[in-house]
Amino acid sequence: xxxxxxxxxxxxxxxxxxxxxxxxxxxxxxxxxxxxxxxxxxxxxxxxxxxxxxxxxxxxxxxxxxxxxxxxxxxxxxxxxxxxxxxxxxxxxxxxxxxxxxxxxxxxxxxxxxxxxxxxxxxxxxxxxxxxxxxxxxxxxxxxxxxxxxxxxxxxxxxxxxxxxxxxxxxxxxxxxxxxxxxxxxxxxxxxxxxxxxxxxxxxxxxxxxxxxxxxxxxxxxxxxxxxxxxxxxxxxxxxxxxxxxxxxxxxxxxxxxxxxxxxxxxxxxxxxxxxxxxxxxxxxxxxxxxxxxxxxxxxxxxxxxxxxxxxxxxxxxxxxxxxxxxxxxxxxxxxxxxxxxxxxxxxxxxxxxxxxxxxxxxxxxxxxxxxxxxxxxxxxxx
Amino acid sequence: xxxxxxxxxxxxxxxxxxxxxxxxxxxxxxxxxxxxxxxxxxxxxxxxxxxxxxxxxxxxxxxxxxxxxxxxxxxxxxxxxxxxxxxxxxxxxxxxxxxxxxxxxxxxxxxxxxxxxxxxxxxxxxxxxxxxxxxxxxxxxxxxxxxxxxxxxxxxxxxxxxxxxxxxxxxxxxxxxxxxxxxxxxxxxxxxxxxxxxxxxxxxxxxxxxxxxxxxxxxxxxxxxxxxxxxxxxxxxxxxxxxxxxxxxxxxxxxxxxxxxxxxxxxxxxxxxxxxxxxxxxxxxxxxxxxxxxxxxxxxxxxxxxxxxxxxxxxxxxxxxxxxxxxxxxxxxxxxxxxxxxxxxxxxxxxxxxxxxxxxxxxxxxxxxxxxxxxxxxxxxxxxxxxxxxxxxxxxxxxxxxxxxxxxxxxxxxxxxxxxxxxxxxxxxxxxxxxxxxx
Numbered sequence: 004x005x006x007x008x009x010x011x012x013x014x015x016x017x018x019x020x021x022x023x024x025x026x027x028x029x030x031x032x033x034x035x036x037x038x039x040x041x042x043x044x045x046x047x048x049x050x051x052x053x054x055x056x057x058x059x060x061x062x063x064x065x066x067x068x069x070x071x072x073x074x075x076x077x078x079x080x081x082x083x084x085x086x087x088x089x090x091x092x093x094x095x096x097x098x099x100x101x102x103x104x105x106x107x108x109x110x111x112x113x114x115x116x117x118x119x120x121x122x123x124x125x126x127x128x129x130x131x132x133x134x135x136x137x138x139x140x141x142x143x144x145x146x147x148x149x150x151x152x153x154x155x156x157x158x159x160x161x162x163x164x165x166x167x168x169x170x171x172x173x174x175x176x177x178x179x180x181x182x183x184x185x186x187x188x189x190x191x192x193x194x195x196x197x198x199x200x201x202x203x204x205x206x207x208x209x210x211x212x213x214x215x216x217x218x219x220x221x222x223x224x225x226x227x228x229x230x231x232x233x234x235x236x237x238x239x240x241x242x243x244x245x246x247x248x249x250x251x252x253x254x255x256x257x258x259x260x261x262x263x264x265x266x267x268x269x270x271x272x273x274x275x276x277x278x279x280x281x282x283x284x285x286x287x288x289x290x291x292x293x294x295x296x297x298x299x300x301x302x303x304x305x306x307x308x309x310x311x312x313x314x315x316x317x318x319x320x321x322x323x324x325x326x327x328x329x330x331x332x333x334x335x336x337x338x339x340x341x342x343x344x345x346x347x348x349x350x351x352x353x354x355x356x357x358x359x360x361x362x363x364x365x366x367x368x369x370x371x372x373x374x375x376x377x378x379x380x381x382x383x384x385x386x
Numbered sequence: 387x388x389x390x391x392x393x394x395x396x397x398x399x400x401x402x403x404x405x406x407x408x409x410x411x412x413x414x415x416x417x418x419x420x421x422x423x424x425x426x427x428x429x430x431x432x433x434x435x436x437x438x439x440x441x442x443x444x445x446x447x448x449x450x451x452x453x454x455x456x457x458x459x460x461x462x463x464x465x466x467x468x469x470x471x472x473x474x475x476x477x478x479x480x481x482x483x484x485x486x487x488x489x490x491x492x493x494x495x496x497x498x499x500x501x502x503x504x505x506x507x508x509x510x511x512x513x514x515x516x517x518x519x520x521x522x523x524x525x526x527x528x529x530x531x532x533x534x535x536x537x538x539x540x541x542x543x544x545x546x547x548x549x550x551x552x553x554x555x556x557x558x559x560x561x562x563x564x565x566x567x568x569x570x571x572x573x574x575x576x577x578x579x580x581x582x583x584x585x586x587x588x589x590x591x592x593x594x595x596x597x598x599x600x601x602x603x604x605x606x607x608x609x610x611x612x613x614x615x616x617x618x619x620x621x622x623x624x625x626x627x628x629x630x631x632x633x634x635x636x637x638x639x640x641x642x643x644x645x646x647x648x649x650x651x652x653x654x655x656x657x658x659x660x661x662x663x664x665x666x667x668x669x670x671x672x673x674x675x676x677x678x679x680x681x682x683x684x685x686x687x688x689x690x691x692x693x694x695x696x697x698x699x700x701x702x703x704x705x706x707x708x709x710x711x712x713x714x715x716x717x718x719x720x721x722x723x724x725x726x727x728x729x730x731x732x733x734x735x736x737x738x739x740x741x742x743x744x745x746x747x748x749x750x751x752x753x754x755x756x757x758x759x760x761x762x763x764x765x766x767x768x769x770x771x772x773x774x775x776x777x778x779x780x781x782x783x784x785x786x787x788x789x790x791x792x793x794x795x796x797x798x799x800x801x802x803x804x805x806x807x808x809x810x811x812x813x814x815x816x817x818x819x820x821x822x823x824x825x
Contacts, residue, residue, distance in 0.1 A: 053787060
C-alpha cells in the first residue's frame, strides 16, 4: 500500500516537473520571440527604415450572411481574414497601436523574466497616460497574442475570475484542493488558469451552464446537484476567459455533455453563442476557448406555452432587442453550424416576445430544478 | 475703403504694365520712373500730376487705345481722358509728342500730333506719359497703393530694369516726399542670375522691410538667415501653343513672434504685380497643404481677375515643386500633419524599445542591439543614451518618408512572426512549435 502511494506520489511529482518545465520552455520561447522582434525593430530603425509589423486580423464570424442566400465567407477559426500593418508611416492610429503594443510588451518581458503575473488593470496603472483606458491594454494584449501566436495566459497576464462552479467534481488547483464533491451545493470560484489544475475527478453525468448567478443560486438553494449528478457552472453574464477555458477543459477531460440555460432574449442568445463560437474580440483564440458541442437547453420562446407560464412574465422585445437579434441572425456561423438555433432566434423575433429563466419559477419556486431541467434533459428537448 | 479697382489704380497699372513691357522688349538695361505730384491737402482743387516714363523701346501708341473703355467708364471729373505722350524709338531721328483725348467722341479730335524735337543723331529711346488726375479725398490711399505696387515690382528684381518712384505732395504748411529707388543690397543679383534667384532676393527684402502688410505679421523676423525658402518652376512644353508659358513660384516662410501666421500671395504676370487669377487662386486653395505641415484656415482673394487663361496644371506643378523644395531643405519644419502626429509617439516608442533592450536579462542581446544603434558595445551605455539614439533615428525615418510616395516605397520590409520562427528555429534543438498553445 505504502509502495503504491509512493509510486503515485512519484508520478505526480514527475507530472508537476514536466508541467513546470513546459511552462518555462514556453516562457523562454516567448522571450526569444520578444527579443527577435526588438532586434528587428532596432535593425530597421538603424537602417533608416520604419519598423512595420504585420498583424493578422482574425474573425470567427461576419454579419454578411443573408437569410435568403447565405453567401460563403472567409471567416475561419484558424486562418486570418486580413492584415493590419503597424508602422511609423501609414495611419497614425496604427502608430499609436504600435506604441501601446511595445509598452505592454515591455511589461510582459519583465513578467516572463521574473515569472510573475499581473492583471491588465495592473498594466494599465503602470502607464495610464500612454494607455488612456484599460480597453487599449486589452487590445494590445490581443495584438501581442496574434503577433506571437500565443494565448493570453502565456503572457503571464491573468484575468480576474468571476465564474462559479458546484457539483460532482474535485480537482487540485496549484496547492489548493477544490473539493466541490464534498459539498455539492456550495459555490466555488473557477480557477484563474487551467494550467494550475490537476487531478480532476468527477462522477457527474453532464455539465449545466447557466447564464445568471441568480439561477445558479436558485439551483444551489434547491439542492439541485444533490438530486442530479451534474456540475453546474455560471459565467455570470458574458463569460470571461477562465470560465470558458475551464468549461472547455472539463468537456475535453471528462467527455461530458454540456447544456446551456439562458434567458429567452437576444442577450441570452449572444451569451450562449459566446460559449459555442467564441467572441469576435478574441477571434484569434476562439478555437481554443469555444465549446462547439454545447447544447442549448432553453429557455425557448415555445417553452412559454409548453409550460403554461403566466402572461405577466412575457415582455415585448424593445427596438434595441430587435436590432440585436437581427444582427445576430446575420452572423455567418449560425448559417453554417447552427441552423436550428437560428430558426429558434427567428421565432423569437417573429413573436416579438422575451422572458427570463426566472419566469419558470412563477408558479412554483422549484419548478426549474424539479421539473424543467430534469425533464428537458431526460426527453432530449434541447438544440 | 476705396475700391480696389478704382479708375486711378487701373490706369496706373496699365501705364506701368506697358512701360515694363517696353523695357523688356529693349533687351538692354532700362529705367522705369513714376513720379506723382499733388497737393498735400485732401480735396484740394489742384490735380495730381502723374508721369510714367521708361527708357525701353519706343511706343507705337496702339496700347493707349486700349484705355478707351476705362476712359469711357471714368467720370470726367476724375480724369478728363487726356494723355500727353512723348516717345522715340532707338532708330528714330526725332522725339514725337502726341495728345490723346480718350473722352472725346469725335475721332478726329481724339489724337493730336504736337511739336517734334530732333535728336541730332543722339541714340536713345524711351517714352513718357503724362496725365492729370483729380485730387480726391482718397488720394492718400491711392498714393499708399502706388507705393505698395512699386514695392511689389521691386520684389521681382527684373533683369535690366531699374525702377524709381517719386511722390511729392506740396502744401502750404508742409511737403511730403516719398522716394523709392531701386534697392542696392548686399546680395549680388547680376544679370546672369536666374529670375527666380532674383525673386528670392527681392522677396527676402520685402519680408524684412515689413512689406508683408497682413495684420497678423506685425513682427516679421529681422534675420535674413531665418527665412526659409522654397522655389519651383514649370514650363509649358506644348509646342502647338504659340506662346510658351513659364511659371515660377517662390515660397518664403518667416517665423513670426506669434503663432498666428498669415500668408500673402504676390502674383505677377509679365513682370508686373496683378490681382491673382481665379484659376491660380483655385489651385492655391486646393493644394494639399496638410502634407506640408500647413493648415489652410481660409483664403480671401482681394481682387479676382477673370481674364487670365492660366494653365492650372503649370501653377500647381510649380507650387508643388516649391513646397517640396521647401520641405526637402527644412525636413523637420514642414512635416505633414500626419508626420507631426506620428512624431509625437516617438519619445514613448523610444522609451519602450530602450526599456525592452536594457531590461532584458540577455547580455548578448543587449550588446547586439547597442551595437546596431552604433553606440559601441564596450562602453557603459545609459538608458537615456539608447533612448535618444532611437528617438533621433525614428524622427529621421519619419522626416525622410514624409511623402505618400516614400511611405509606399518603404512598405516591403515587414515583420512577421513566421520569419522570426524561421530564424529562431535554427538555434532550437527541437521544434517546440505547438507548445506555446494550450499547455
